């Protein structure tokens with residue numbers, strides 16, 4: 402086996418349903434490969450609708466006892482699970498770099514980030530308060546209590562194979578729900594290792610099942626049509642999110658959707674240039690441009706434009722792209738060959754329409770799914786690199802003159818996940834922060850995410866919030882109880 406772990410027990414290739422490791426009813430498998438070199442890593446159990454149904458039924462059974470426990474008892478399991486993630490941080494990072502490609506320092510960081518959601522919701526789950534409502538009648542009182550929404554189904558992407566799972570599973574379990582997960586077929590090993598650690602933490606069978614499979618529509622179809630599932634939570638592309646919302650309509654399921662982004666980074670003439678370059682650089686090229694809050698469009702004021710591009714070019718020229726396991730690698734591969742083709746198609750179409758390549762601009766020759774870190778100038782809002790999520794290491798740098806124009810450019814998209822801007826002007830900070838139509842705004846900062854903040858988008862970037870005290874709401878129903886006859 403190509404992956405060497407300190408604890409080989411964390412390399413699981415069977416699915417995890419109702420507390421059992423299983424090959425599925427048909428015994429089929431699908432291959433997981435290393436995007437840095439195409440190496441075959443594992444054959445993982447390939448499940449479908451029937452096993453998904455089995456996991457949902459188990460979740461429904463398991464939830465009955467789980468929801469009746471005290472929040473403190475549920476919290477204790479999540480705390481243990483959190484500790485086990487940190488104890489096994491290196492192995493989880495190795496699995497992640499092998500199947501996803503990101504450099505080891507990013508993988509270690511993601512494991513800590515993923516673990517932080519377990520800890521946060523272990524704590525926050527104890528704070529599910531209700532209300533007593535004074536009523537118009539003197540003989541009664543209204544009470545609002547919060548209850549778990551029911552069985553949850555989750556579908557997650559490959560770009561954050563750990564944290565996108567824990568930020569859904571942790572709040573669901575903390576409030577008393579059970580959850581069935583379909584991880585991305587590109588990165589099932591990280592998800593299965595999480596399940597193994599959940600089992601070691603003492604999570605009772607059925608509360609967290611992992612249905613691995615290559616037939617996403619079959620698994621997703623069952624999750625969205627099965628009446629036992631009360632809530633579907635999804636992180637992924639906007640088209641798939643819309644499809645799942647449509648499918649959920651028939652049984653009126655609640656949904657949380659964390660979908661695509663098209664993040665602007667606006668840099669005003671009055672910005673601290675070095676700070677802005679550093680922020681844009683990290684935001685654009687983290688995970689080789691494959692995050693939903695990655696800077697997609699750098700929008701730079703004319704007075705500072707040339708200096709910004711030159712500093713950005715000099716910084717990008719220092720990148721070392723390569724295998725995520727190599728100590729000097731700063732940037733890893735894209736997830737698939739198709740991803741490389743898609744990114745290059747966007748760059749090529751921009752170049753055909755007049756864009757200039759400052760650096761990069763081509764797939765990297767040789768093995769692995771690498772794309773050169775790229776900067777484009779002479780770009781305009783009609784180009785695909787302005788309108789579409791790039792999901793690769795390509796920075797188109799647009800020019801603007803006035804604050805009004807910058808806000809209009811930032812908002813000229815159907816997406817609304819994250820926006821960033823750099824300025825030293827206090828009035829402008831408020832005007833722009835309030836003027837951009839985004840769920841999250843970074844002012845003089847692009848590293849905005851953590852477990853304590855409400856992560857989520859507006860417009861076609863989705864609905865619902867993950868993390869923070871608001872993240873519990875997505876897994877709770879409000880029930881109104883009328884206590885009457887109080888004057889008798």
Ligand code: ADP
Pocket residue numbers: 556557558559583584585586617618619620621622636637638639641642644
């Ligand atoms: P990406 O382009 O990042 O892979 P996707 O939206 O295609 O984004 O994938 C995110 C997750 O959605 C993955 O787990 C994938 O398997 C799943 N998925 C893709 N298509 C469907 C579908 N029709 N039904 C349910 N899940 C799907």
